[in-house]
Amino acid sequence: MSSYQTKHPLKFRSVFISDVHLGSRSCQAGYLLEFLKLVDTEYLYLVGDIVDLWSLSQSFYWPQEHNNVLRLLLSKAKHGTKVIYVPGNHDSIFRDYVDHQFGNVELRRETIHVTADGRQLLVTHGDDYEGAIKCASWLGHVGNHAYELILKANRLANWVRTKFGKRYWSLAGYLKHKAATAVRYIERYENALIHEAARRHLDGVICGHIHRAKISREDGIQYINCGDWVESCTTVVEDEQGRLTLLQWSDRQQLLDECVLAQSAAGEVEVSYVA
Numbered sequence: 001m002s003s004y005q006t007k008h009p010l011k012f013r014s015v016f017i018s019d020v021h022l023g024s025r026s027c028q029a030g031y032l033l034e035f036l037k038l039v040d041t042e043y044l045y046l047v048g049d050i051v052d053l054w055s056l057s058q059s060f061y062w063p064q065e066h067n068n069v070l071r072l073l074l075s076k077a078k079h080g081t082k083v084i085y086v087p088g089n090h091d092s093i094f095r096d097y098v099d100h101q102f103g104n105v106e107l108r109r110e111t112i113h114v115t116a117d118g119r120q121l122l123v124t125h126g127d128d129y130e131g132a133i134k135c136a137s138w139l140g141h142v143g144n145h146a147y148e149l150i151l152k153a154n155r156l157a158n159w160v161r162t163k164f165g166k167r168y169w170s171l172a173g174y175l176k177h178k179a180a181t182a183v184r185y186i187e188r189y190e191n192a193l194i195h196e197a198a199r200r201h202l203d204g205v206i207c208g209h210i211h212r213a214k215i216s217r218e219d220g221i222q223y224i225n226c227g228d229w230v231e232s233c234t235t236v237v238e239d240e241q242g243r244l245t246l247l248q249w250s251d252r253q254q255l256l257d258e259c260v261l262a263q264s265a266a267g268e269v270e271v272s273y274v275a
């Protein structure tokens, strides 16, 4: 029935995923499973906040789908995919075990990915570089509870949209997009990471954390944010030539080639959250 069948498997050199938040009610595990099942990749980077231990400690929530995501990741690691896990702030407990190998999964505090065309990219969740911008942060202003509320509203809105056969849409993404303070916060965050890559004489940075997918270039430094799997269902992929592309996986009926939102070659591009 699905036209995915003709596309099996989706072959990439690398896939970068962040901010999945397994164990939280907002996690879009179903979409992620759907995507991961179709993917065949040499490298799979888990760029932090894969499991949401903050959320789990407040209320335990672990449906079968969330378990299936972990099982699929481990099975990929077992069957030849090089899986590199860079923990974030919501799964920071795993930072105590970095530079160890768990089964076939490699744990790193942060790491350097070398693209097929030889560029060196810093892979980090990103929360470490928040320090300087924390005081004025959007999250600081709105607070975690308000954010949770937005995510709840988003779930409700999408439930209604599904009933009417509409595509998935991100309310939190939309609101963040609208808020001027959020824009300033995002800019500061991006600049902090670009600055860090430049300081280390690297070609760019791949991060997550702020749930805002993007591929851009600033003063010759590439900024790549994987986005998330609680609102926007985005991922960054690298092909055999080293080209990095942002994908959005939010519509079951949508073909992958229609999901391609941006190509690094095209310059600065962003995911549009507004349906």
Ligand SMILES: [Mn+2]
Residues within 6 Å of the ligand: 048, 049, 088, 089, 090, 125, 127, 208, 209, 210
């Ligand atoms: Mn984070």
